[in-house]
Amino acid sequence: MRKGNAGYIKNMNQKMILKCIMEEESVSRANIAKKLSLSKPTVSTLVDVLLEDEWIYETGNGEASTNGGRKPVNLAFNPKKAFIIGMDIGGTKVAIGITDLYGEVCVYRDFPTQDHLERDLFEVIKDQVEMMKEELKIDDTKILGVGVGIPGITNIEEGMVKEAPALKWNRFPIRKRLQEIFDLPIYIDNDVNINVLGEHWKGVGRNKNNLIYIAIGTGIGSGLMINGSLYRGSTYSAGEIGYLVTDRVHAKNYHPVYEGYGFLESIASGSSIGNQLSERLGKAVSAKEAFELYQQQNKDAQEVIDFAIENLALGIANYVSLFDPELVILGGGVSGSYSVIRKQMMNVIERYTPETCEVVQTTFGKESGVVGAVALFLKEFDTLIDI
Template sequence: MHKGNPSYMKQMNRRLIINYIKENETVSRATISKQLSLSKPTVSAVVDQLLKEGWILETGSGEASSSGGRKPVNLKFNPHKAYIIGVDIGGTKVAIGITDLNGSMISFSEFPTQVYLEKNLFEQIKKHVEEQKEKLNIDNSKILGMGVGIPGVVHVEKGIVKEAPALRWINFPIKKELNSKFNFPIYIDNDVNISVLGEHWKGIGSTRSNLIYIAIGTGIGSGLIINNRLYRGSNYSAGEIGYMVTDKEHAQQYYPVYEGYGYLESVSSGSSIGSQLSKKLKKTLTAKEAFKLYEKNNKQAVEIIETAIENLGIGIANYISLFDPEMIVLGGGVSESYSLIINKMQPIIDRFTPEKCDVVKSILGKEAGVVGAVALFLKEHDSMLTIKGEG
């Protein structure tokens, strides 16, 4: 559409005004006019329409001030005009949440992935969504849409999961499956891409322009924000840190813990740590249990976990050297042992990097994926609302 087209200009003005109000708490019509260099009649016409549609609300009485003039009526964004569903499908758990338009979580639930993976996974997602909507007393007319994160390589345009080892999916038509259950817009991406979007929007990296999120769980993956934009790569597989080789000698005889997993995650992921220690002690152990034994100085646990941390530290050092990020955020199940990991890992990172970089723990915790899925929806959906770094 040509930029001189009146319809285009009207839409652009709506978008500018609603997002200015959204970002600036409460503002007057006069302030909007001045800050956006729009005429007062243009601002008034758009504001009246936004008020009528319920996107914004009026606050303040507009009564006379002490100087005799009328107080301006302020405007504020209405985050409850509509809601967005975020779904984070992990190898272990599926997390589902509903947020308002500001990304505030108003409902959250999760269920074990593997129990439903072979059948009824999407029916179970639907069930949780319906239960949350019922609890909140909202129907589909109030839902803008859904964002979904998957632990694997996703072709975002086609809506196909090219490969997701934790789910045993290859060329899986996830968009088609979801569209058969839900009749609103749905956007899909790699789970760590949505997590980095969440951290950049609402998390610990919200003031940073260059940010890397690394999830250490069933596998190891990462999402990259470069100059405020999500970087996906030419095959939608940028950030596959799990494939990084961090020990040349060991790599010559390594084999993946699971088919399709790379070297680093076969040494340092949560599933790898649990699997290695289970073999050594001849009983089934999780990564969480392995870290408990590590704290008790169990010899085998110490050996396995310190090797995992050393390789992870080298991988992160390589990332810092390549991308010079302002911050690296650690998430995923293994990050729960952040205080143990960072003390061992920081000297390795410092030794092998040219510049300092903060390596911190996610503050969004188990909700990171859901918040990120909502951020993905707002970034991709052609609506009036924008988030930082969109485009």
């Protein structure tokens, strides 16, 4: 056997053992050997390495066997072995958090994007991270790296934002700018891509390998997980559901080149709903206020939102027909009104799809982007943790 092969097998066995300990929460060496069909000496040797490197720790004695004898020592994963910075740079706010290796958000900050976008955005990001590190009493030696979500088409290999209308970025070298303030590994992707990873890791999409996450906010975007893997497309622009054309008549007068957004989001996003109703009422109305008026049976609000929901549901129906997912998860500001629009939306989806698909609201709160960015980092960075 070549040395390279032996090293590879050792690394894979370590990953399997660590994953087993993470899943079981507390488990003995003997049970690890039995579950993974590995020899007891192999498990014992690799466990010793994991203990020395502080990936795991001993929790005390487990239950003795029926034959009596010494009680086995159980092992548990150490989620504070290291930390990860998760960052979601949105058009409205920048959310930053530091999590442990279980994805538990230990400290969180956010601030308005537009207040700093064209002045000192990266300086503020650096300052916020420094304050969080001080709060946790850790330094960069305890941080594995940084995961980042961006609301736009992102070339993950180059670390380049190809287009992000909400940030007014075109061909923006985001990784290079972040490397100026962080001497750490940095991974970047589209914000809805990181959200589908977060849902699969810690959200309502756990144990499901075919997922669609749709974010409905300033724009409309989606992340696709197919057979357990994130699908990005040949130019990293897969999932741009906002560009779907769901109404041929209205599409005739639409010019996406001028708007910077796609057809569906021009009529069904949160900002579009607010803008359309504002024009009708002659005053500024937010999406949240539009849904409040909708529930009060305001005629203008009902017409705008009914049209938006019909088109959104048609877009989702097309997705369900094409990808046959186990679950569709809705996130973003408009998803907060899902209970109001659910029946109308499902009527349309079920009418136009060959198979029924469950559509649910995300259970994540403001920390969703942070958890998703951390999930991205753990997926891409070569570590013993395999999520």
